[in-house]
Amino acid sequence: MATAGSSPFLSCPLLKSTHANSGRYRRLSLHRPMAASTDQKSSPATVAMQNGRLSDLREKKRKETNELASNIYSNPEEIPDEKGKPLEDYLEECTDLMIESKAGPPRWFTPLECRSHTSDSPLLLFLPGIDGMGLGLIKHHSKLGKIFDMWCLHIPLTDKTSFTDLVKLVERTVRSECKRSPNRPIYIVGESVGACIALDVAARNPDVDLVLILANPATSFSRSQLQSLTPLLQFMPSQLLTYLPYMMNMASGDHLRMVLENAVKGLMPHQTVGELTQDLDAMSSYLSVLADILPGETLVWKLQMLKSASASANSHLHAVKAQALLLSSGKDQLFPSQEEAQRLYHRLPKCEIRTFEESGHFLFLEDGFDLVTTIKGASFYRHGKNLDYVSDYMPPTPYEFKKIYESHRLILAVTSPVMLSTLEDGKVVRGLAGIPSEGPVLFVGYHMLLGFELAPLVLQFMMERSILLRGIAHPMMFNRLKEGKMLDLASFDTYRLMGAVPVSGPNFYKLLSSKSHALLYPGGVREALHRKGEAYKLFWPEQSEFVRMASRFGAKIVPFGVVGEDDIGELVLDYNEQMQIPSLRTFIKELTEEVVQLRTDANGEVSNQDVHLPGVIPKFPGRFYYYFGKPIETEGRKEELRNREKSHELYLHVKSEVEKCIAYLKEKREEDPYRDLLPRLLYQATHGFTAEVPTFEI
Incomplete structure (x- = not known):
């Protein structure tokens, strides 16, 4: 898991500025970049007091107070938004680049905001779209620069380098960097024509570890509105070329076709010009970017190159073996990007799609899109040849957490979770004060129907204790x-x-060895997809699965129970009933065949891992209750728990504690005057909607 504490590595002065006045970006030299680091010195140790017990209590209180004060996740609503540079900065910096490099060959540069990466950061090459500026990721530079060694390709306006030669240029860079750092992946982020370059480079270099991130690829050029535009360019009057970039971005394909037809005939009625002017005034600012940075003649050249780029990339798709993430916009007015993403998905062997329904063609320049979050969410960020779900993981930034919180705000408000924990002396308190701050800690509990308990559980741990539960x-x-x-x-x-990781022995080992707070449900799918009459019943394997691993690292085991599923929904069509219906039985079989099966060698109900969707009718919502029992120590018991009988004895003890937690909550919730939604709403209307709603007496 990613940690903080050491100073970031800084790029050395071997990066030379291309613009002495602005200093916003630096061209890469031909020399190998160097890195230097400084160690952060630890603060002096605290002098112990004479009374050891009092000292320990005060130290614990101090840590809890500092934890609370430094918890950046405690109030998601107050976390400021992460806003990249505005489009005005993009246009300004594009103008600077045009002034300084109107001519000359394509070149790599690194934005100054991207200097803070660490020495083991993977390389990211950005290949721009039709504008060629290389600043298309300007809104993402700050975040990308923290996790990537980032190089951007700049193609000067008057440069006429062919598509084939651009592919060779990028290929030389890829092979050179692969030779220099053979164990780190090379990311290629390409938009539009840049995506075509990335695909051709990948096809020519199947032996290089490449990760492609392709935004609205121009491989669909033959089916785009631009295809019909290209043959007409030779007939277009020179004075009309000035308006060509604007016309490309017009939302109506029919209107664009009408204007072009009139232009070819040499007709430009006053009415048509007036309509065109109105359309230009109505366009959003980002759709006019091309018109501001690309003159008409240059755009003609770019469109011709798009045609050859699309043809070349499509002819080489069969040779692409690289991992690829396709970013598709739902409102792309230039290309049929959603259709193209589906086509490429079935042509590329290691490919995933992320669709952004409300976005247009210039996805990277939109405020609502976050490239780093998308890469992390898709599990596409890694440092080596294979993804390590533990060491490659980066916790959510405060703003990422805020967005997740906002998407689950309704379930938190409706269920008003009550969380109880147990202190070292056995006292039960409201809140998570009894949860150990330092790992490794293993939380073992009951999986409610469809995992309803997960979102409130994980979010509350972050907000109250800044503890990330790795499920x-x-x-x-x-x-x-x-x-x-x-x-x-x-x-x-x-x-x-x-922070979720796929269940496996190696991942479990890595979580505990990295002192994580891990979340485990021994009942798995069988428990989360239980049948009628099985609510709050544990479906654990007969043989212990986690005790020995926990004792190996001295992990604290925290048993917990949760109730409330029966207060928010009623199970009306369960697995047994669905299997009696032929069509649903076939559907369940098809779903189950699509996923990896676990515990195929187990006995009993826990081995029944068929995937299905229980039929649930929502109820007028009640409340969720969580109870975390007293942590069970395994420190110093490694040798003892190697004994199978002793290990199984502890396993059964943990299971018994989970059942006790559930029984306690089922009994105590009957005393909660705020168990139903209406009393909670009335309380919050009186005391404020951020006030903590009371519950039963502990």
Whole structure:
């Protein structure tokens, strides 16, 4: 897991500025970049007091107070938004680049905001779209610069380098960097024509570890409105070329076709000019970017290159073996990007799609899009040849957490979670004060129907204690055996962003060895998809699965229970009933065949891992209750718990504690005057909607 503490590595002065006045970006030299670091010295140790017990209590209180004061996640609503540079800065910096490099060959540069990466950061090459400026990621420079060694390709306005030669230029860079750092992946982010370059480079270099991130690729050029535009360019009057970039961005394809037809005929009625002017005034600012930085003649050249780029990339798709993430805009007016993403998805062997329904062609310049969050959520960020879900993981930034919180605000408001924990002396308190601050800690508990408890649980731990629960999850959230009717993998991006890892022995080992707070549900799918009459019943394997691993690292085991599923929904059509219906039985079989099966060698109900969707009718919502029992120490018991009988004895003890937690909550919630939604709403209307709603007496 990513940690903080050491100073960031800084780029050395071997990067030379191309613009002595602005200093906003630096061209890469031919020399190998150097890096230097400084160590952060620790503060002096605190002098212990004579009374050891009093000292320990005060130290614990001090840590809890500092924890609370420094918890940047405690109030998501007050977390400021992350806003990249405005479009005005993009236009200004593009203008600077045009002034300084109107001619000359294409070149790489690194924005100054991208100097803070660490020495092991993977390389990211940005290949621009039709503008060629290389500043298309300007809104993302700050975040990208923290996790990537970032180089951007700049193509001067008057440069006429062919598509083939651009591919060779990027290929030389890729092979040179691969030779210099053979164990780190090379990311290529390409938009539009840049995506075509990336695909051709990948096809020519199947032996290089490349990760492609392609935004609205121009491989669909033959089916775009631009295709019909290209043959007409030779007939277009020179005075009309000035308006060509604006015309390209007009939302109506029919209107664009009418204007072009009139231009070809040499007709430009006053009415048509007036309509065109109105359309230009109505366009949003970002759609006029091309008109500001590309003169008409240059744009003609770019469109001709688009045609050859699309043809070349499509002819080489069969040779692309690289991992690819396709970013598709739902309102792309230049290309049929959603259709193209689906086509490429079936042509590329290691490919995933993320769709942004409300976005246009210039996805990277839109305020609502975050490239780093998208990469992290898709589990596409890695330092080596293979993804390590533990060491490659980066916790959510405060703003990322804020967005996740906002998307789950309704369930938090409706269920008004009550969380209880147990102190070291056995006292039960409201809140999470009894949760150990330092790991490794293993939380073992009950999985409610459809995992309803997960969002409030994980969010509350972050807000109250700044503790990230790393959930050990079913592999269906990470990959598929085959495509079919299961939910798209993008549906689980939030879980991955919050630290979920696929269940496996190595991942469990890495979580505990890195002193994480891990979340484990021994009942798994069988428990989360239980049948009628099985609410709050544990479905654990007969043999212990986690005790020995926990004792190996001296992890504290925290048993917990949660109740409330029966207060928010009623199970009306369960697995047994669905299997009696032929069509649903076939559907369940197809779903199950799409995902990795777990515990195939187990006995009993826990081995029944069929994937299905229970039929649930919502109720007038009640409340969720969580109870975390007293932590069970395994420190110093490694040798003892190697004994199978002793290990199984502790396993049964943990299971018993979870059942006790559930029983306690089921009994105590009957005493809660605010169990129903209406009393809670009345209380908050009186005391403020941010006030903590009371519950039963502990």
